[in-house]
Amino acid sequence: MFSLLMGCYASQCIAVAADLKIADYVHEAPRKPSDIARYTQCEARAMQRLMRALAGIGVFHEREDGSFELTVTGELLRSDIPGSLQPIARLIGSELQWPTLGNLSHTVRTGEPAFDHVFGMSMWEYLATNADAHALFHSSMSAFSTAEIRAILGNYDFSSAITVVDVAGGQGNLLAAIVDKYPHVEGILFERPEVTREARDQFVANGLGHRCRAIAGDMFSTIPSGADCYIMKSVLHNWGDERAAQLLRTCRDAMVDRATLLIITRVVRPANEPDLSKFQDLNMLINLNGAERTADEFRELLGSADLQLDEIIATPSPLSILVCTPGGSVR
Template sequence: MDATPSTGAHHLALAAQLSEVAFGLFQASALRAVTVHRVADHLAGGPLQPDELARRAGLHGPTLRRLLRLLATRGIFQEDGDGAFGLTPAAELLRTDVPGSAHSGMIWLTEEVFRRSAAGFEDALRTGEAPFDAAYGMPFFDYLHTDAQAQARFDTGMAAMSGPEDEVVAETYAFPATGTVVDVGGGRGGLLRAVLTRNPGLSGVLFDQEQTVAAHLLDVKETAGRWRTDAGSFFEAVTPGGDVYLLKHILHDWNDEDCLRILRAIRAAIAPGGTLLAVDAVLPPGNDPHFAKGLDLIMLACLRGRERTEEEFRALLGEAGFRVSRVIATETFASIIEAVAE
């Protein structure tokens, strides 16, 4: 690509491209504001003029119009020829009463902890340290242990964002007809519920921290009598005796050293020939956009983990006693990395 400095109109276009990235902060803040105030719920019946929408939501009309106008440029809400605003397919997901609602997820992703952490990239470029640790004086997950409300928002937000993905993973992978599935770090159990619902011959164990499994989602008629919860730290030991172990969006939270602690705990619990399914993004090469490249910066800002390439996953799992047999793409940004215990 030609990197020669440009002039004239082309120069202005490139400057606009840079400005568009810089405006991302304001787009995220606008998204959070309308999500917190549940604006999408008030548009369920159809488009409304900004003043009427503001009246129903108890908001300031002129300010609401300006935020919606910006979000409409990103395909979130749309303005018609009469100046009324309505829902787009993306904005529909901001409603609190639709299946697969992203409302809680967007609230969580736009929390102050992320904005404050991202502001630390300048120092992180010099130090290599996680900006969250510098901003809050402790690692991310330690912080959650000190704030029950933040922990609850985290659990709810993760469940909201991963719900549709759970169904895709459960549908994509051919699970065995019988046996036990252990979902390690499985949160509230959305993935395990989806797997057990689709595979009536399987039983399951949800393994996570005590306060997380206490809010599980497994008590539904489709899974009755086929599940239990088990609390503990996956750095120390996990439930033994499973035939298939699940790790969904866990490895990307941690550096290689901590990942090896998790993987070795699983390896100690699983018999040779057992299956580990790591559900995570697999970074593609090249410069094309990919959701995981943005997600990687969240890992950089708040945690000590990162997104990985297929080669990096193979090396990491191999060091823990697993052999990657295949990588299965899904309809989501994540892949299913199938590994066998050797």
Template sequence: MTSPTVHPAQLIVDLGFGFIVSGALATAAELGVADHLEQGPKSAARLAEDVGADAASLYRVLRLLASAGVFSEDGDGNFALTPASELLRTQAPGSLRSAVLMLTQDIFWAPTGALTQTVRTGTNAFERIFGKPFFDHLASNAAAGATFHRGMSSLSDLENGPIARSYDFSGCRQVVDVGGGHGGFLIEVLRSTPSVRGVLFDHPHVLDEARIAAEGLSERCELVAGDFFQTVPSGADAYVLKRILHDWSDAVCVDILRHCRRAMAEGGRVLVVDTVIPPGSAPHGGKVLDVMMLASLPGRERTEEDFRKLFAQAGLRLSRVIPTPAALSITEAVAV
């Protein structure tokens, strides 16, 4: 359904030009323009000196972004921060600068340019373009990997607290965060429910940067190294899979879920934290993420029925879907 204020022809043209705005946003983020406006408005010429850019070119990029509500421009050609561009400041609470740099890097941009081939063949072009599957490429390319992990942390830090507080963990003695990264989500679970003990489970090199100790939670949380494709720690009451299953094919997801099913304590549950695409044609962030997955990874965003089928194959039953203030939902499964 189109907006009543946008002519259908203009809608199509605007969507076609969308990548230009993304490129301009990435440029402003990479140059750190917002950081140089923290003390007040500046001209493009002054900003160009600050960030090491061509003044005329920078002006044209900022003019476009100002028209979209990112930055503002006054009558004298000075640019200032807006609530949107505040989030591009590196040190701003909830900064999204790293997220923008992640979302606009070539691991997503280049395969999306080959989307027609992907739709025709059912196989994405990532390995053809980069020579390796997605996560293998990140492991072998330090710069791309760092940009990706910083960006994911940036996105996750915004959503971890609200999601953790959307679920009642009080009935859990122990929670395992499977592939939990540096522990951002598990930290929020432990903060919200003081009776819970946690296990942060991930690869050793990931756990090296875990934030559990820095948050003073070492006595309540164990770091366990391993590979969720092989096994997960046993005996917990809840196994959290946050932004994990959407990266993988159905067959791989069923294997991961089976590991959790075999490991969990009696009466335990699996909590999948991913988008749940609703029926209908209304806008939903999961639909955008789903096409990103289609272009770059073997995974997908799923509907409630998709999750129901995955769980059934793993010996689990979908018990409920819990919405959260974030774009993600908590899909709970229990043993059959």
């Protein structure tokens, strides 16, 4: 139990190492704590104690001469490698997330997001007014993209699709990857105005401007209709059941009977099984009043929007692909 309780120290130590970019310096060669302290402009003895603690959990390795080197695990904190977890580590330990975790009890007692309680506004409102927090949040969200996109394309065949609409698809990285792999597919990114402007530029820069469009709008009001494939990746978990059901109904209204909706998300494992999604569920609750869901919870939510869950496809990433179709449709 005590080991579990000390987990908060481990995550904060990793976050500090990520914020100071220690892994970027140490990967070149083993370094003494005094050298690392000079590089990061920190106090030498405090740095040695931080590195010693992180070596104890396998992030670094302490050599006999007192220098430290990176482990395979520690490599993931480098900022210059594909799949880096450095932005995510920084976010978890930042002033954006750490105070809300410390107020988990408020959420458990009231059912309300701790974020609103701590900051006096919703997370979306805060990100809209704080440029540094906005940049950190979106860099951490992008950090997963490469591995997740590879997992999605490796486990779902889009060859039967003609038009793919990615609902709230960020800057369109997943959509661009699909269109790039399947030359006959046309893509539509449906996002907020400020996001679509950036996405259009990226589509053009990647040579996909003629097959990828970015349309701005409110996904709770209307979604582009008539496509044969719709995607919602890491979207529904941002919302409680009422708003999630509303979003699904809006999507159902846009779908023709032959269309498919792919919900790409975490699926919470059954009771008593170890699953980080159960902690991610609390993260969504304290920050956004959102939720990660079990397969049965997804079925119920989908049913309320006249949609049915046909298949759950596991991927090597934490995300699964939920293949959904209009209720009662014949496949």
